[in-house]
Amino acid sequence: METLQTLRILSCKPYLNPAETSRNLVVVRQVGFGSLWRRSTYRSLSLRRSVEDRKEGGFRSSQDGSSTLEDDKGGLLLGTERDDSGSVVGFQLIPPSGEGKVIEIHDDQATDREEVIKDVEREDKIPTRVTRNIVFVTSEAAPYSKTGGLGDVCGSLPIALAARGHRVMVVSPRYLRGDPSDKIFANAVDLECLVKVYCFGGVQEVSFFHEYRAGVDWVFVDHPSYHRPGNPYGDSFGAFGDNQFRFALLCHAACEAPLVLPLGGFTYGQNSLFLVNDWHAGLVPVLLAAKYRPYGVYKDARSILVIHNLAHQGVEPAATYDNLGLPPEWYGALEWVFPTWARTHALDTGEAVNVLKGAIVTADRILTVSQGYSWEITSADGGYGLHELLSSRKSILNGITNGIDVTEWDPSLDKHIASHYTIHDLSGKVQCKIALQKELGLPIRPDCPLIGFIGRLDFQKGIDIILSATPELMQDDVQFVMLGSGERQYEDWMRAMESVNRNKFRGWVGFNVPISHRITAGCDILLMPSRFEPCGLNQLYAMRYGTVPVVHGTGGLRDTVENYNPYAQEGLGEGTGWTFSPLSRESMLAALKNAIGTYREHKSSWERLMKRGMEEDYTWDKAAVQYEQVFEWAFIDPPYVK
Ligand SMILES: Nc1ncnc2c1ncn2[C@@H]1O[C@H](COP(=O)(O)OP(=O)(O)O[C@H]2O[C@H](CO)[C@@H](O)[C@H](O)[C@H]2O)[C@@H](O)[C@H]1O
Numbered sequence: 001m002e003t004l005q006t007l008r009i010l011s012c013k014p015y016l017n018p019a020e021t022s023r024n025l026v027v028v029r030q031v032g033f034g035s036l037w038r039r040s041t042y043r044s045l046s047l048r049r050s051v052e053d054r055k056e057g058g059f060r061s062s063q064d065g066s067s068t069l070e071d072d073k074g075g076l077l078l079g080t081e082r083d084d085s086g087s088v089v090g091f092q093l094i095p096p097s098g099e100g101k102v103i104e105i106h107d108d109q110a111t112d113r114e115e116v117i118k119d120v121e122r123e124d125k126i127p128t129r130v131t132r133n134i135v136f137v138t139s140e141a142a143p144y145s146k147t148g149g150l151g152d153v154c155g156s157l158p159i160a161l162a163a164r165g166h167r168v169m170v171v172s173p174r175y176l177r178g179d180p181s182d183k184i185f186a187n188a189v190d191l192e193c194l195v196k197v198y199c200f201g202g203v204q205e206v207s208f209f210h211e212y213r214a215g216v217d218w219v220f221v222d223h224p225s226y227h228r229p230g231n232p233y234g235d236s237f238g239a240f241g242d243n244q245f246r247f248a249l250l251c252h253a254a255c256e257a258p259l260v261l262p263l264g265g266f267t268y269g270q271n272s273l274f275l276v277n278d279w280h281a282g283l284v285p286v287l288l289a290a291k292y293r294p295y296g297v298y299k300d301a302r303s304i305l306v307i308h309n310l311a312h313q314g315v316e317p318a319a320t321y322d323n324l325g326l327p328p329e330w331y332g333a334l335e336w337v338f339p340t341w342a343r344t345h346a347l348d349t350g351e352a353v354n355v356l357k358g359a360i361v362t363a364d365r366i367l368t369v370s371q372g373y374s375w376e377i378t379s380a381d382g383g384y385g386l387h388e389l390l391s392s393r394k395s396i397l398n399g400i401t402n403g404i405d406v407t408e409w410d411p412s413l414d415k416h417i418a419s420h421y422t423i424h425d426l427s428g429k430v431q432c433k434i435a436l437q438k439e440l441g442l443p444i445r446p447d448c449p450l451i452g453f454i455g456r457l458d459f460q461k462g463i464d465i466i467l468s469a470t471p472e473l474m475q476d477d478v479q480f481v482m483l484g485s486g487e488r489q490y491e492d493w494m495r496a497m498e499s500v501n502r503n504k505f506r507g508w509v510g511f512n513v514p515i516s517h518r519i520t521a522g523c524d525i526l527l528m529p530s531r532f533e534p535c536g537l538n539q540l541y542a543m544r545y546g547t548v549p550v551v552h553g554t555g556g557l558r559d560t561v562e563n564y565n566p567y568a569q570e571g572l573g574e575g576t577g578w579t580f581s582p583l584s585r586e587s588m589l590a591a592l593k594n595a596i597g598t599y600r601e602h603k604s605s606w607e608r609l610m611k612r613g614m615e616e617d618y619t620w621d622k623a624a625v626q627y628e629q630v631f632e633w634a635f636i637d638p639p640y641v642k
């Protein structure tokens with residue numbers, strides 16, 4: 001039997017939150033509950049507003065018992081939204097224009113989920129349908145903290161979602177390094193809300209700082225363990241020994257934040273949707289299931305685990321479980337036993353706790369940052385020991401390719417680069433190249449192919465392949481610039497390479513955002529021989545800047561870089577870069593040779609390559625629509641662990 005579900009959504013207009021009038025609210029009426037959705041028709045919703053209603057104004061009782069009020073702009077306030085504890089979390093408003101949408105949903109339509117995503121993409125001009133209270137939990141969020149792509153994503157996706165009408169909070173630590181960089185937190189005010197967290201053998205006290213910027217509530221958890229020099233995870237001596245403690249605190253605090261922080265006058269409440277990023281936030285879904293739901297709290301909340309990098313899982317000795325503030329019977333969720341070959345000695349039982357595993361078994365849905373990677377992590381090669389578990393949850397696993405912050409990364413406006421340019425006038429790009437050569441002390445040669453690399457110097461990024469291929473590459477008439485920090489052996493190698501190839505090689509050891517922009521703009525080719533790459537952002541930045549990527553065909557790199565075919569389109573060519581495979585010195589050098597040859601010999605083909613890359617749509621809007629679809633799926637199903 002076909003059941004017709006009706007979801008009425010009145011398009012977003014002013015959100016009458018007395019404290020934050022800039023936000024949007026969508027009124028949602030749902031009749032029945034479906035398991036699969038299909039949007040079939042949209043039509044305007046006619047609003048019945050009697051003259052009497054309009055004259056009287058003020059709160060009045062409607063048939064269903066909710067109160068209504070005409071707002072001062074002529075819209076109609078239907079009533080208040082409350083969370084389970086009775087706190088008012090918003091008002092429901094029918095906008096004065098009477099614009100609205102009706103969505104009919106048939107719950108027995110066997111709709112392909114990918115099709116739904118595509119369908120939503122096509123309709124991306126339609127305003128947000130259902131708005132959520134979203135809580136990002138992350139160890140980094142740019143510009144406040146960033147060591148890599150996680151910071152970029154958690155600094156820009158929340159803004160894109162807020163712009164679509166969601167109420168968005170980002171919870172991350174308030175890292176203070178005791179140097180001038182601390183001024184980034186200057187606008188975050190102390191909310192004077194202390195929360196006691198029971199873990200690590202005692203009571204830990206955390207507090208919260210808050211900044212409302214770009215439509216997002218940026219919430220910083222404060223604790224002395226976040227105040228030290230170095231980056232979020234370690235310093236020149238290596239990873240901090242208390243990272244399990246620091247990020248467990250973050251998770252406990254993040255679970256409390258929607259309940260206790262009256263941001264803009266209202267808490268986010270118990271129906272929040274947690275977006276849990278990587279292992280550092282991985283205790284959140286476990287805490288929801290083990291610590292809150294048994295006591296009736298967060299029964300209607302949902303959590304989505306976003307995996308940016310499966311290689312890091314937060315694994316610690318089994319004995320540390322007691323520190324985490326979880327009931328003993330939940331040990332199995334985090335239990336992890338290393339295979340025999342990975343154990344260190346004969347008496348090593350391999351028993352450990354794995355925070356990311358805990359998140360995988362308790363989250364309502366799982367996302368990765370590209371479709372290719374979402375498949376790879378279910379394979380033995382890409383699953384880092386978790387492939388069987390991830391395969392068992394395949395039905396709730398999706399991949400959504402990252403977007404980028406197109407305002408920060410815009411060659412026509414970028415404040416870090418020497419000259420601006422656009423797809424219509426590329427002349428500024430060569431100026432950027434000359435300026436970069438000058439800045440780095442390389443011979444100024446606008447016609448010499450300039451290759452760049454930006455990234456963490458570790459196994460993931462295929463630095464060993466670069467290292468083995470560079471002597472041969474240096475035989476050619478090219479220049480090569482590398483920016484990165486990480487493993488000491490690679491940093492030392494970069495310095496050594498520079499000293500023997502003064503006219504051709506520069507190795508910038510360190511983390512420097514302005515230089516990364518200048519390399520992206522100034523180079524002709526960006527090299528990314530990543531062993532695995534969940535999405536990769538540098539190739540997206542490069543293409544937007546007309547810099548042609550040469551990448552290993554893996555994960556998000558394969559999804560986002562289209563291999564160049566010079567013969568397609570009647571000789572006009574097709575593609576945005578080179579994807580090589582397998583990952584070897586030889587195939588990387590062959591792809592580079594092709595790229596360099598095209599750059600030198602086929603100038604017009606090269607320009608078309610650059611322009612095709614620059615034309616691509618890298619905005620977050622596309623991804624945000626897909627995220628919204630996954631949010632809906634998360635709320636359609638009951639919580640995975642009730
Ligand atoms: N030395 C340096 N100086 C200045 N800037 C530097 C730098 N080293 C790196 N960066 C910057 O850090 C970011 C790196 O982002 P990536 O997505 O390429 O990789 P990362 O592995 O960190 O991210 C993980 O998460 C992201 C986000 O989901 C995924 O895209 C990716 O595949 C996954 O490995 C870029 O903004 C880059 O410019």
